[in-house]
Amino acid sequence: MHLINIKVHMLQQPTVARMQHTESKPAIAGFLQRRPRWAPPAPLFLLQPVLRRIVQKIAENNPDMFGRLGPHYRAVFVIDPVNLPFVMLLRPDPDDLMLVARRRSEISEHDARISGKFLDLLMLVDGDLDGDALFFSRNLTITGNTEAVVCLRNALDDIDDSIAEEVADMFGRPGRAALMALRRMNEKRETQ
Amino acid sequence: MIRPELVCPAGTPSAMRTAVDAGADAVYCGFQNATNARNFPGLNFTVPELERAVAHAHAGGTKVLLALNTFPPAGKVDLWKEAADTGARLGVDAFIVADIGVADYIARTHPDIRLHLSVQAAASTPESIQYYCREFNVKRVVLPRILTVPEIKLMADEIPCEIETFIFGNHGLMVEGRCSLTNYITGLSTNMDGVCSPAAQVEYIKDDEGNLSTRLGEYTIDCFSCNESAGYPTICKGRYLTPAHDGPYYAFEEPISLNLSTLLPDLMKAGVTALKIEGRQRSKAYVKSVVSAYRKAVDSIMAGQDPQISDLLALTEGQKETQGAFKSKTWR
Numbered sequence: 001m002h003l004i005n006i007k008v009h010m011l012q013q014p015t016v017a018r019m020q021h022t023e024s025k026p027a028i029a030g031f032l033q034r035r036p037r038w039a040p041p042a043p044l045f046l047l048q049p050v051l052r053r054i055v056q057k058i059a060e061n062n063p064d065m066f067g068r069l070g071p072h073y074r075a076v077f078v079i080d081p082v083n084l085p086f087v088m089l090l091r092p093d094p095d096d097l098m099l100v101a102r103r104r105s106e107i108s109e110h111d112a113r114i115s116g117k118f119l120d121l122l123m124l125v126d127g128d129l130d131g132d133a134l135f136f137s138r139n140l141t142i143t144g145n146t147e148a149v150v151c152l153r154n155a156l157d158d159i160d161d162s163i164a165e166e167v168a169d170m171f172g173r174p175g176r177a178a179l180m181a182l183r184r185m186n187e188k189r190e191t192q
Numbered sequence: 193m194i195r196p197e198l199v200c201p202a203g204t205p206s207a208m209r210t211a212v213d214a215g216a217d218a219v220y221c222g223f224q225n226a227t228n229a230r231n232f233p234g235l236n237f238t239v240p241e242l243e244r245a246v247a248h249a250h251a252g253g254t255k256v257l258l259a260l261n262t263f264p265p266a267g268k269v270d271l272w273k274e275a276a277d278t279g280a281r282l283g284v285d286a287f288i289v290a291d292i293g294v295a296d297y298i299a300r301t302h303p304d305i306r307l308h309l310s311v312q313a314a315a316s317t318p319e320s321i322q323y324y325c326r327e328f329n330v331k332r333v334v335l336p337r338i339l340t341v342p343e344i345k346l347m348a349d350e351i352p353c354e355i356e357t358f359i360f361g362n363h364g365l366m367v368e369g370r371c372s373l374t375n376y377i378t379g380l381s382t383n384m385d386g387v388c389s390p391a392a393q394v395e396y397i398k399d400d401e402g403n404l405s406t407r408l409g410e411y412t413i414d415c416f417s418c419n420e421s422a423g424y425p426t427i428c429k430g431r432y433l434t435p436a437h438d439g440p441y442y443a444f445e446e447p448i449s450l451n452l453s454t455l456l457p458d459l460m461k462a463g464v465t466a467l468k469i470e471g472r473q474r475s476k477a478y479v480k481s482v483v484s485a486y487r488k489a490v491d492s493i494m495a496g497q498d499p500q501i502s503d504l505l506a507l508t509e510g511q512k513e514t515q516g517a518f519k520s521k522t523w524r
């Protein structure tokens with residue numbers, strides 16, 4: 001066998017199956033999720049200052065994480081919760097942080113894209129789920145600059161405290177209640 | 193039966209703390225350079241991080257084993273020597289080595305620190321292991337994943353050192369420490385640069401129908417249809433075409449992980465004194481689940497009970513598990 005002739009074939013004819021978005025809807029995104037299908041997209045401008053505060057807070061609390069990003073701290077990542085009506089653009093540059101919401105049709109130039117269900121992404125960021133396992137089960141998709149994604153994953157995974165709790169605390173009791181509801185939803189999902 | 197040491201992976205300080213909390217007897221880790229076989233971007237320890245991590249692990253009664261298990265290219269040995277000197281200064285409990293030059297340097301310079309022979313040395317006969325013990329005072333050998341449990345038992349009777357075997361994780365089947373597949377395609381060496389399938393040369397391409405192609409360098413090494421479990425982008429787990437086979441097939445190994453949970457009592461009876469969990473590149477969620485599961489299993493065996501084995505299938509590559517050669521030489 002000559003490796004130089006490596007070719008690839010699919011073992012079976014792929015069946016056309018789009019991502020299934022059947023998971024129950026997270027409370028934290030309730031106001032976005034409850035809208036009827038025909039309604040206009042949620043007003044993302046309302047989210048922008050909240051996202052800015054979130055990313056600043058995470059950076060402030062975890063300054064050591066940036067070292068693990070190596071040369072990729074300026075990379076732009078699309079975080080795509082496939083069952084929400086928007087994506088987020090993240091640039092983890094400590095001097096020029098960015099976390100903004102965008103409609104899928106308005107995604108600008110980026111280096112990598114990380115797609116998965118919202119709860120999976122949340123649990124992943126929070127160190128409660130293993131990214132490789134999610135990838136093996138095809139519940140996580142990575143495209144673009146793989147090395148940048150690996151660096152981001154390792155940077156986030158080295159954070160001891162719960163990022164979700166840090167964010168929830170920013171919003172006081174309603175924030176903590178929303179996180180509790182999300183975690184319950186995840187536990188229920190795991191036991192099903 | 194000797195109580196075995198549970199040896200657990202730590203790719204980051206946080207993963208190390210997780211392993212300690214989950215009941216690791218020892219953790220193994222490496223520096224952020226080519227001196228270890230998991231030289232992945234964003235992974236591993238800086239010197240100050242390792243210093244703090246050693247203190248934390250020792251406070252919890254956990255040993256720290258420093259992996260210096262790659263082979264220095266000619267003229268670059270100083271990096272390995274410096275890593276050994278730094279590890280000694282920080283108080284690591286053992287070095288895991290593969291190269292005889294590195295082994296020789298540590299044996300002469302830091303004779304009070306234990307030397308473990310890495311799986312990367314691929315020492316699989318009593319004669320070769322005896323040689324390492326005699327020449328470098330090696331205290332433990334990590335056996336390649338090619339021996340059956342009865343063969344391990346025979347080995348235990350013939351060698352003057354402890355035996356460590358892998359019990360969970362990656363199942364790559366080339367002769368360990370000799371695999372040049374990555375080198376062939378990317379120009380980087382698993383054994384000298386410490387990285388198999390460097391992420392900078394890995395690309396995933398998803399088509400409109402949900403099929404996922406994995407590319408390494410210029411080569412597509414697999415394509416998973418939309419409902420199929422995926423594996424790592426390693427060449428040994430790729431699907432290939434040859435005239436001898438109808439259609440593409442896994443030439444070396446399929447995406448699958450080793451899981452020896454049900455063989456634990458046999459391994460312990462065979463004289464294995466250290467049980468190793470692979471996965472420094474994995475998350476702390478993986479570390480927590482796998483270490484806790486094996487901690488419980490080992491403790492129940494030691495207490496004379498049936499081992500309680502948790503289901504770890506969700507964490508396995510390709511969502512499949514095997515007992516590999518430990519169970520039978522014809523596992524595929």
Ligand code: SF4
Pocket residue numbers: 364365366371372373374382388389426427428429
């Ligand atoms: S290609 Fe497979 S066998 Fe070779 S180093 Fe990589 S994981 Fe190991």
